[in-house]
Structure formats: structure tokens, C-alpha cells
Amino acid sequence: MPSIHAIKAFTDNYIWCIADHGSKRALAVDPGQAEPLLAWLEAQELVLDTVLITHHHPDHTGGVGKLRQALPDLKVYGPAQSPFRDVDQPCAERDEVRWGAFRFEVLAVPGHTLDHIAYYCEETPEGEPLVFCGDTLFVCGCGRLFEGSPATMRQSLAKLAALPDTTRVYCTHEYTLANLAFARHILPQDTALAAFASHAEQRRADGLATVPTDIATERRLNPFLRWADPQVIAAAQNHPEPDDALKAGEADAVFAAIRLAKDRF
Numbered sequence: 268m269p270s271i272h273a274i275k276a277f278t279d280n281y282i283w284c285i286a287d288h289g290s291k292r293a294l295a296v297d298p299g300q301a302e303p304l305l306a307w308l309e310a311q312e313l314v315l316d317t318v319l320i321t322h323h324h325p326d327h328t329g330g331v332g333k334l335r336q337a338l339p340d341l342k343v344y345g346p347a348q349s350p351f352r353d354v355d356q357p358c359a360e361r362d363e364v365r366w367g368a369f370r371f372e373v374l375a376v377p378g379h380t381l382d383h384i385a386y387y388c389e390e391t392p393e394g395e396p397l398v399f400c401g402d403t404l405f406v407c408g409c410g411r412l413f414e415g416s417p418a419t420m421r422q423s424l425a426k427l428a429a430l431p432d433t434t435r436v437y438c439t440h441e442y443t444l445a446n447l448a449f450a451r452h453i454l455p456q457d458t459a460l461a462a463f464a465s466h467a468e469q470r471r472a473d474g475l476a477t478v479p480t481d482i483a484t485e486r487r488l489n490p491f492l493r494w495a496d497p498q499v500i501a502a503a504q505n506h507p508e509p510d511d512a513l514k515a516g517e518a519d520a521v522f523a524a525i526r527l528a529k530d531r532f
């Protein structure tokens with residue numbers, strides 16, 4: 268059965284890799300660096316034949332050129348409308364990507380960048396659905412708004428939050444402890460967050476990843492998905508100059524205020 272592995276890159280990136288030892292093939296998501304991935308593939312005796320790109324940032328795409336040199340038959344899927352041009356399988360909302368037994372649906376999730384897409388697989392060989400969501404949804408956090416508006420990002424996060432509860436969420440960075448520090452700062456009474464933070468700290472102390480998370484956990488804990496939660500609305504309204512939309516608890520205004528507070532944290 269295929270298995271999913273985290274290859275570490277830079278300081279806190281994960282290059283997610285699906286390994287199919289039966290066919291000796293592998294798929295990688297967002298290879299920002301080629302070297303750690305090529306070393307891992309060689310050790311595992313696997314041939315990389317497919318890359319999925321979520322968005323154009325160099326820490327997600329920087330390894331593609333070198334991988335193509337090493338693997339001339341490589342297929343690179345990525346957003347059709349993107350500043351990153353080295354894609355030969357352009358993808359847009361609802362397109363399908365097939366790899367072995369995996370059938371991924373492409374979801375447009377702009378906000379962190381405008382070209383951002385995610386790859387959702389409803390039926391995996393292991394049973395639970397999964398999503399490769401790049402820098403959109405993190406464990407108890409979300410990506411910074413480099414290109415999209417708060418409303419655009421909130422819609423994209425709502426799309427991910429609507430996936431089945433058991434969906435495993437493979438994000439690209441190990442930002443969990445920093446995200447939890449912020450979440451606990453704005454929601455000091457949230458005992459579920461405190462319990463989850465102890466669990467995450469223990470995993471990091473043991474040298475383990477805190478990713479993947481799952482959609483049910485994120486809907487319950489992640490302040491960037493809880494724009495309708497009275498606790499989070501109150502935290503957002505604790506803003507020096509709340510406007511009428513924020514005073515009224517409007518979702519986009521709540522989300523924007525929480526994102527701004529995180530940027531300044």
C-alpha cells in the first residue's frame with residue numbers, strides 16, 4: 268500500500284511524498300529543494316514521476332528545475348494562472364489529477380497567493396480522505412495574506428473546512444507551536460487549545476511532526492476557522508479601532524482582525 272512521508276527542506280518546510288514501493292514510483296508535493304528529495308528517493312529506491320505544485324513561492328517550487336534535469340519524464344502539475352511557469356500539466360478548480368489509485372480533485376484556494384490551489388483526494392488506499400493544501404490552512408493557523416483579501420482567504424478556508432471531518436490535512440510548514448502561542452494568547456480560556464498545545468509540544472520534543480492534522484480538529488481549535496465562535500468574535504473585537512462590520516461580528520471583519528493580530532504578534 269502506498270505510504271506518505273515528510274521530507275524536511277529548508278528550516279521548517281515539509282515536502283510530502285507518496286511512495287508506492289510496489290511500482291517503485293513516487294509523487295512529491297511542493298519540492299522547494301531538490302537535494303533532500305533526491306537523496307530520499309535514492310535511499311528508498313523510488314523514481315519520482317509526478318510533482319504537485321500548490322503555489323508559486325520559491326520555497327515550494329525551487330527544486331523543480333533540478334528535478335527535471337535528473338528526471339526527464341517528470342510531470343509537473345500546478346496552477347494554470349501562475350507566475351511560476353515551469354508547469355506542464357496546468358490545473359484549475361475541479362480538474363482531476365490521477366496518480367496510481369489516487370484521484371485528486373483540484374480546489375482553487377486563493378488568499379495566501381492568488382494562484383493557490385489544493386489537491387483533495389476523497390478515497391485513498393488507507394481509507395481517510397486527504398488534502399495537500401500548501402500554505403492555506405496550517406495546524407491552528409493559516410497562511411499570510413500576501414496577495415488575496417481577507418474575504419478571499421476566508422472563502423478558501425471555508426472550502427477546506429467543508430471537507431469531511433476525517434480529512435487529513437497535509438500543510439507545508441511546521442508552524443504549529445508558533446500558531447498555538449498566538450491562539451492561546453487571544454483565547455486564554457480555551458482549555459481544548461491548551462490540551463492540544465501540550466500534545467504538540469510533546470511531539471516536537473520527541474522530534475516528530477505535528478502535521479498532518481485533520482479537518483475536525485481544525486474546525487474545533489483553529490482561530491482562523493472560528494469566525495462564528497463568540498470567543499473568537501470577542502477576541503477580534505478587542506481591536507483598538509473596531510469598525511461597524513467588526514462591531515457587528517461580520518465574518519470577514521472578524522477573520523481580518525484575527526489575521527492582523529497574528530501578523531503583529
Ligand SMILES: [Zn+2]
Nearest residue numbers: 322324379402
Ligand atoms: Zn507560500
